Amino acid sequence: MASRKTWIWIFVAVCCVGLMSLFAIAGAGVYFVSKNIHANRSSSAEAIKAFEEVKKQFKDPRPLFELDSSHNPRATRQTTDMPTSPSRPDHLWILAWDPDEERLVKVSLPFWLLRMGKRKVDIFNSDRGFDLERLQLDVQELERIGPTLVFDFRANSGERVLVWTH
Numbered sequence: 001m002a003s004r005k006t007w008i009w010i011f012v013a014v015c016c017v018g019l020m021s022l023f024a025i026a027g028a029g030v031y032f033v034s035k036n037i038h039a040n041r042s043s044s045a046e047a048i049k050a051f052e053e054v055k056k057q058f059k060d061p062r063p064l065f066e067l068d069s070s071h072n073p074r075a076t077r078q079t080t081d082m083p084t085s086p087s088r089p090d091h092l093w094i095l096a097w098d099p100d101e102e103r104l105v106k107v108s109l110p111f112w113l114l115r116m117g118k119r120k121v122d123i124f125n126s127d128r129g130f131d132l133e134r135l136q137l138d139v140q141e142l143e144r145i146g147p148t149l150v151f152d153f154r155a156n157s158g159e160r161v162l163v164w165t166h
Helices: 002-036 044-055 139-145
Strands: 037-041 065-067 073-075 091-098 103-110 149-154 160-165
Touching: 002 037, 002 103, 044 091, 044 103, 044 160, 065 149
Parallel strands: none
Antiparallel strands: 037 103, 065 073, 091 103, 091 160, 149 160
16 A cells, blocks of 8 residues: 555645746746847837947948848858858847838847757738748858848838847
């Protein structure tokens, strides 16, 4: 009979440890999102100002990628030809403006997360959303060339996405 009690206690302990692990993972996820994603309402003028403030940081205002006439990203210059920067960026930043909801979203993706593999990132969370996967970014190349303006996307409907490393 004592062995049956032991197995019950082992089962209860394993369930408790599993439940605490789930809470810890959920808490870490909430913490990560709260530190890396900031969304707020803003006017069109405030959004334009935010985009211009970011672009002022870079000597070369040309992004690494532009959209061609078929709305496919194409490189404006080869990253392999660019010199190695003495400073390495630690985050890929995304600034997105949705005029329909008057919402400005700023997302920070740490490079350690980007190195874990390709992940789809939908900026506007809709069928017209922008997918970072389309850029086929090479994380090691982005780290090597240092802080740079990666992409500046402007849709006819007013949405705008700016991607840079810093």
